[in-house]
Amino acid sequence: xxxxxxxxxxxxxxxxxxxxxxxxHLLGVRDAATDAGRRGRSLPPGQVRRAVxxxxxxxxxxxxxxxxxxxxxxxxxxxxxxxxxxLTIAAPALIVLGAPWLxxxxxxxxxxxxxxxAGAPGEPREPGGSDAAARDWSPGWPVRPIVVTVMFCVAWWxxxxxxxxxxxxxxxxxxxxxxxxxxxxxxxxxLQLVESPPLRPQLPPLRRIAxxxxxxxxxxxLGLIRAYGPGVAYPAYLDxxxxxxxxxxxxxxxxAILWIIPLIPLSILAVGLATRWLSxxxxxxxxxxxDRLLKHKSAWPSRPGLR
Numbered sequence: 001x002x003x004x005x006x007x008x009x010x011x012x013x014x015x016x017x018x019x020x021x022x023x024x025h026l027l028g029v030r031d032a033a034t035d036a037g038r039r040g041r042s043l044p045p046g047q048v049r050r051a052v053x054x055x056x057x058x059x060x061x062x063x064x065x066x067x068x069x070x071x072x073x074x075x076x077x078x079x080x081x082x083x084x085x086x087l088t089i090a091a092p093a094l095i096v097l098g099a100p101w102l103x104x105x106x107x108x109x110x111x112x113x114x115x116x117x118a119g120a121p122g123e124p125r126e127p128g129g130s131d132a133a134a135r136d137w138s139p140g141w142p143v144r145p146i147v148v149t150v151m152f153c154v155a156w157w158x159x160x161x162x163x164x165x166x167x168x169x170x171x172x173x174x175x176x177x178x179x180x181x182x183x184x185x186x187x188x189x190x191l192q193l194v195e196s197p198p199l200r201p202q203l204p205p206l207r208r209i210a211x212x213x214x215x216x217x218x219x220x221x222l223g224l225i226r227a228y229g230p231g232v233a234y235p236a237y238l239d240x241x242x243x244x245x246x247x248x249x250x251x252x253x254x255x256a257i258l259w260i261i262p263l264i265p266l267s268i269l270a271v272g273l274a275t276r277w278l279s280x281x282x283x284x285x286x287x288x289x290x291d292r293l294l295k296h297k298s299a300w301p302s303r304p305g306l307r
Contacts, residue, residue: 007071013176018062021104025054028103054098061091061183074169075240077247081226081254085261087179088156092186093265099196142202145192149211152189153218155181160222160258166236189215193269205277212270216263223259227252 029051033043064070064086073080158164159178168175192201193208201208229251232238237247 007068009066009070011066011070014062014065014179018058022055022058024107025051025058025100025103026107028100028106028108031106032103050097050099051103052098053094054100054103057091057094057096057098060086060094064091065179075237076254077234077237077250078253078257080165080169081257082261084159084182085257087182088186089262089265092183092190093194095187096190096194096196099199101196101199145201145203145208145211148188148192149214152185152215155185156218157222160226162233162235165234169234169236193273205273205280209270209273209277212266212273216266216270219262220259223255223257226255227259228255 029043029047032047036043064083069079069083069086073083159168159181164174164178168178190196191199192203192211195201203211226233230248232244232247233251234247237250238244242250
């Protein structure tokens with residue numbers, strides 16, 4: 001229990017950034033609820049769930065830095081790698097699923113343009129509201145998802161190279177840069193994979209699965225290298241006075257975390273995208289068959305004596 005209640009950090013920058021983002025978002029949600037109340041309505045359950053997801057993502061991100069996770073990440077490689085997964089995979093996923101973009105605009109006082117664009121006060125229109133709009137994917141392979149995927153993998157590998165990894169332990173400025181890079185890369189990557197109204201991925205579900213496979217392969221290779229690589233990859237962790245064998249064991253545990261934990265959300269996402277793709281593939285022929293049936297002229301007369 002002492003590990004949980006002690007070794008918390010009063011990181012002023014992280015706490016201030018969290019407070020500003022959380023309060024701005026809550027002000028935007030309150031503004032939307034006020035507008036809905038004036039018309040005798042309440043916020044849709046989907047908006048409430050998204051608001052909770054975004055706040056949970058923010059809280060998870062700041063806890064990864066100021067909680068004992070942040071403290072022990074300077075001593076144990078596996079804790080550091082667990083922190084990396086939180087900052088790059090878990091927290092960005094919740095933030096993107098929370099779709100905070102319109103509430104943040106409201107919280108900043110920029111809701112007027114949204115209301116005019118929506119055509120109704122306080123109710124910004126969200127793309128993808130109909131099946132036809134949901135299938136309106138860009139043709140081909142747009143450049144942005146590929147560039148974002150490559151940038152994500154490059155950032156993930158670069159920050160786990162010995163030099164940058166050790167530099168973040170020894171320098172608070174490098175550590176802050178690493179944290180910001182992880183969050184930004186994770187948010188941009190998840191925006192290519194899941195819908196975050198009013199933002200939508202450019203690729204259809206089947207091609208998003210290809211991006212997921214690239215991410216899974218990249219993380220798996222890095223994790224295997226660290227889990228089975230010989231020797232100490234991060235000399236900075238020898239400064240704590242631990243033996244080489246202890247640091248190597250710690251490094252191998254960290255490699256297992258980089259290898260296995262990201263596969264869990266990525267696998268869930270891949271299954272969800274595959275299910276959606278299959279449902280769309282089945283629904284389109286069914287809709288076409290139904291349209292043909294409605295347009296088909298029956299050979300039977302509509303009244304006796306008529307054909």
